[in-house]
Amino acid sequence: MxxxxxxxxxxxxxxxxxxxxxxxxxxxxxxxxxxxxxxxxxxxxxxxxxxxxxxxxxxxxxxxxxxxxxxxxxxxxxxxxxxxxxxxxxxxxxxxxxxxxxxxxxxxxxxxxxxxxxxxxxxxxHICRFDPRVTIAKQAIDEGRIGKIISMHARRNLSKAIGQTVLDDISALMGDGIHDADLMLWFSQANVSTVYAQEVHPGQNKFPDGGWSIARLDNGAVAVVESVWHLPESTPYAIDARLEVIGTEGALYINCGEAGLTIHDAQGVKMPDTMYWPRPFGNYFGVLKEELCYFANCVRNNEVPKRITPAESCAAVAWMEAATESAQTGSVLRF
Missing domain, CATH: 3.40.50.720 (NAD(P)-binding Rossmann-like Domain)
Structure with missing residues (x-):
């Protein structure tokens, strides 16, 4: 340094x-x-x-x-x-x-x-692990407030205008579904047992515009990931991202799509990003900056990063890779 x-x-x-x-x-x-x-x-x-x-x-x-x-x-x-x-x-x-x-x-x-x-x-x-909405939910789960997790469902959908710029590089499931795959494994502290998936490919790009994957975890829970990059170009959402977690004693709901601000002007209705990397008056703040500062502090203090481990990152890739294979073959894959 x-x-x-x-x-x-x-x-x-x-x-x-x-x-x-x-x-x-x-x-x-x-x-x-x-x-x-x-x-x-x-x-x-x-x-x-x-x-x-x-x-x-x-x-x-x-x-x-x-x-x-x-x-x-x-x-x-x-x-x-x-x-x-x-x-x-x-x-x-x-x-x-x-x-x-x-x-x-x-x-x-x-x-x-x-x-x-x-x-x-x-x-x-994995930027979502630094989102305060997500980290507070993780804390509630770890405190046992919703009991044992039995079901999780997430959607993370984008405008097809964005999809068209990205889908020659990566599929919707691997590109964005991986966020929620990681969060579900983090929340549950479980491993994937089986995976089934279906993808849709209405666009002209190399990779599918959307997909759904359902996994059975080794703690018995069912986890569903939905990622579709084919919302109308007029969609008000910067990203329509929501996550539901149901446990034996309660439930929690994370809504990252409606981020607390709606602007209705001559161009229509929009809900801009207010959390990940907003830039009001020309200066960034938000979750990405939090992630960068966290890693910088680990380096400065010589502390191994613990917010997410390489093994956890690999596990999320494994789920989405299996989902891709399942969608192509129509088979249920077992880990």
């Missing part, structure tokens, strides 16, 4: 979300956004100039060789996650890898094996 005890951070991958990462990092006093990397020189120079970053790389290996960098965010295409994460861990950097960890369990296991022997810390960015 720098003499000022600021964590020096680099971002590898400057697509839309990589830029959001960089913008948030640049506004956190305890962090120095020190380096950027993308294969597109014009994009690199544009964001570097805007954020005042001088260390600019078109080859991520050169960034990893920079001894002035403590931490890297990896916000690239999912198919690049395995190799870049392994190289970053072997270079001694602390690594925050965007979810999903990798496309397959086999890829995840390779990353985890390297992470287990790496000098730096490793965490996958």
């Amino acid at each position: 720098s003499q000022s005890n600021r964590v020096r951070w680099g971002v590898i991958g400057l697509g839309w979300f990589g830029e959001v990462h960089a913008d948030n990092l640049a506004e956190i006093p305890e962090i120095e956004l020190a380096a950027l990397c993308t294969r597109r020189p014009e994009r690199l120079n544009e964001i570097g100039e805007r954020l005042g970053v001088n260390r600019l790389y078109t080859d991520y290996r050169e960034l990893l060789a920079d001894t002035e960098i403590d931490v890297v965010s990896i916000t690239t295409h999912i198919n690049d996650h395995r190799d870049i994460a392994i190289d970053a861990l072997r270079s001694g950097k602390h690594v925050l890898l965007e979810k999903p960890m990798a496309p397959t369990v086999a890829d995840c296991e390779q990353i985890v094996e390297v992470a287990n022997n790496a000098k730096g810390f490793f965490m996958v960015g």
Whole structure:
């Protein structure tokens, strides 16, 4: 770290979300956004100039060789996650890898094996674990307030306008369903026993626009994940995300879709994001910033991240990978 005890951070991958990462990092006093990397020189120079970053790389290996960098965010295409994460861990950097960890369990296991022997810390960015609505629900479950979990159902649906920009890279189930798969496993502290899924593909992109997966957990609970990126373009929701958890002694309901603000203007009715990475008056706050600060504090204090473990991240990928296979074959898969 720098003499000022600021964590020096680099971002590898400057697509839309990589830029959001960089913008948030640049506004956190305890962090120095020190380096950027993308294969597109014009994009690199544009964001570097805007954020005042001088260390600019078109080859991520050169960034990893920079001894002035403590931490890297990896916000690239999912198919690049395995190799870049392994190289970053072997270079001694602390690594925050965007979810999903990798496309397959086999890829995840390779990353985890390297992470287990790496000098730096490793965490996958499951942002929902930092949402206060979710963490308060987790606390209530751990306190036994709803008894033993017997049923969970989640939906996380997006406009097809967003889907059309993403569905050549990843399916709706793997891209967003993985959030709720992870939360359900976290809430229940259970493992998946069987998985069945169906997907729909009304659009023209490579991957299915939506899917449903039902899992039986080894504690007896049933868990259903719904993710459909085909809402009308006029939908008021930035994201229609809700999660219901029913236990033997009670229930809880998390509503992340209606985030407390509705704006009705000449363009229609919209419910903008007020929690994840809102930017009122030009400054970010929210759950993503909380996640970045958490990892920075782990690095600064030399404490292994505990909010989510690599094994837990891998388990969520395993469920969604099995769901994809089930949807393609029509079979119930057993773990």
